[in-house]
Every structure is written in structure tokens, then in C-alpha cells.
Amino acid sequence: QLQLQESGPGLVKPSETLSLTCTVSGGSISSSSYYWGWIRQPPGKGLEWIGSIYYSGSTYYNPSLKSRVTISVDTSKNQFSLKLSSVTAADTAVYYCARQDRARHYYYDSSGHIGYWGQGTLVTVSS
Amino acid sequence: EIVLTQSPGTLSLSPGERATLSCRASQSVSSSYLAWYQQKPGQAPRLLIYGASSRATGIPDRFSGSGSGTDFTLTISRLEPEDFAVYYCQQYGSSPPETFGPGTKVDIK
Numbered sequence: 001q002l003q004l005q006e007s008g009p010g011l012v013k014p015s016e017t018l019s020l021t022c023t024v025s026g027g028s029i030s031s032s033s034y035y036w037g038w039i040r041q042p043p044g045k046g047l048e049w050i051g052s053i054y055y056s057g058s059t060y061y062n063p064s065l066k067s068r069v070t071i072s073v074d075t076s077k078n079q080f081s082l083k084l085s086s087v088t089a090a091d092t093a094v095y096y097c098a099r100q101d102r103a104r105h106y107y108y109d110s111s112g113h114i115g116y117w118g119q120g121t122l123v124t125v126s127s
Numbered sequence: 128e129i130v131l132t133q134s135p136g137t138l139s140l141s142p143g144e145r146a147t148l149s150c151r152a153s154q155s156v157s158s159s160y161l162a163w164y165q166q167k168p169g170q171a172p173r174l175l176i177y178g179a180s181s182r183a184t185g186i187p188d189r190f191s192g193s194g195s196g197t198d199f200t201l202t203i204s205r206l207e208p209e210d211f212a213v214y215y216c217q218q219y220g221s222s223p224p225e226t227f228g229p230g231t232k233v234d235i236k
Contacts, residue, residue: 046215046227046228046229046230047164047172047215047217047227048227049217049223049224049225049226049227051223060222060223060224061223061224062223062224063128063223063224064224096171096172101177103158103160103219103220103222105157105158105220110219110222110223110225111219111222111225112160112162112177112219112225113160113162113174113177113178113217113219114162114164114172114174114217115174115183117171117172117173118171119171120171
């Protein structure tokens with residue numbers, strides 16, 4: 001059974017960089033069928049897709065966050081990571097890592113529907 | 128970016144009743160790349176439907192999805208007590224970015 005587990009600090013100071021890691025167990029992050037994504041949910045609010053990465057290192061980011069986001073993958077550890085720089089209180093949210101099916105378009109592939117989610121980790125931005 | 132609108136915001140129904148949830152896109156969703164998720168308090172979302180109408184593994188057949196283009200529907204044929212939750216639609220036909228709707232809360236009448 002595939003499992004995803006987020007890890008990282010639960011409290012980050014404003015203007016600093018939020019760093020989270022997702023460890024995948026029960027399956028290989030190097031599968032050609034999936035992307036690995038990050039989604040967040042502010043308390044009491046809806047879902048926002050942050051970005052995703054393929055095992056080869058190819059990435060897609062939400063344009064609204066692109067200037068501050070870096071997603072990377074470490075296939076040797078079966079992990080992928082999120083860095084979000086210059087955080088503010090608006091970045092306070094539950095952060096989920098997820099496995100996304102590969103979506104095929106006419107000229108490119110991208111991440112698609114989300115079949116597996118981590119349990120989520122609350123990150124609070126506060127001094 | 129495709130904007131998704133869900134209606135109604137809240138749906139108050141009794142167990143055994145039929146629930147019809149709507150998701151409307153600001154432009155056509157290519158390849159019917161639309162998914163539905165269920166989220167209960169304190170839990171991660173759970174995939175119900177992908178490709179507009181394909182049920183995910185282990186999802187009961189009382190859940191069904193339909194639609195194409197800009198209009199999509201999630202139907203729960205007979206509500207069970209465990210179905211009271213928030214439901215989100217997501218499009219991935221035009222990405223990045225993938226986008227989610229604001230959610231519909233189904234609560235007990």
C-alpha cells in the first residue's frame with residue numbers, strides 16, 4: 001500500500017523559507033506513470049495546487065507561486081521536497097504531498113488527478 | 128487559468144436522499160480532465176471520480192460523475208451517513224495550473 005509522509009518544521013518565521021520533504025513508501029518514485037505534487041489548504045479554506053515533479057526532475061509550478069517555489073526529487077531516497085521562500089502569514093496552511101497520475105495532452109504531459117495523499121502537515125508562519 | 132465554480136455552496140439533505148453537485152468551468156476542460164474529491168474534517172481529500180466519469184478504486188457505485196466541456200456533475204444516488212462532507216472538483220485539462228473549485232458542503236438536514 002502506497003504511503004506518503006510529510007516532514008518538516010511546523011513553524012516558520014516571516015520572510016524565511018518553508019522546507020518540507022515527502023517520503024514515499026510502498027512504491028517507487030521513479031515510476032513513469034506518476035507525478036509527485038504539493039497541494040496546500042489554509043485553515044478553513046479550499047485547496048490550492050502548488051506544483052509537481054516527475055522522477056526525471058521535470059517540474060510544473062502554479063504561476064501564482066512560481067517565483068517563490070522550488071520542488072526537487074531524490075530518487076535514491078524515494079523522496080521529493082518543497083521549498084517556498086519569503087513566506088508570509090498568507091502561507092499558513094496544511095501542506096499535502098501527493099501522487100498524481102500522468103495526464104496526457106496533445107503536445108505534452110502534465111500532472112493529473114490525485115490518487116494518493118499524505119496526511120498533511122500544518123505549517124504556521126509567525127514570528 | 129481555468130476558474131471552477133461549484134454550486135450550491137451548501138447542500139442540506141437527509142440520509143437516503145439524492146445529492147446533485149455542480150462544477151462549472153470558465154472555459155472548456157479538455158479531454159474531460161476533471162476529478163471530484165471528498166474531504167472530511169481533519170482528513171486529506173479522497174479521490175472519488177477522475178476523467179469526469181470514472182470511479183476511483185474502492186468508491187461505491189452510488190457515486191457517479193458526468194459532464195463535459197464546461198459543465199460537470201457529481202451525483203450521490205442515496206446519501207449514507209458517511210457521505211456528509213465537503214466535495215471539491217479539480218481540472219487538469221489545462222495545466223499548469225491545475226485548479227480546484229471552492230467546494231460544496233453536504234450537511235445533514
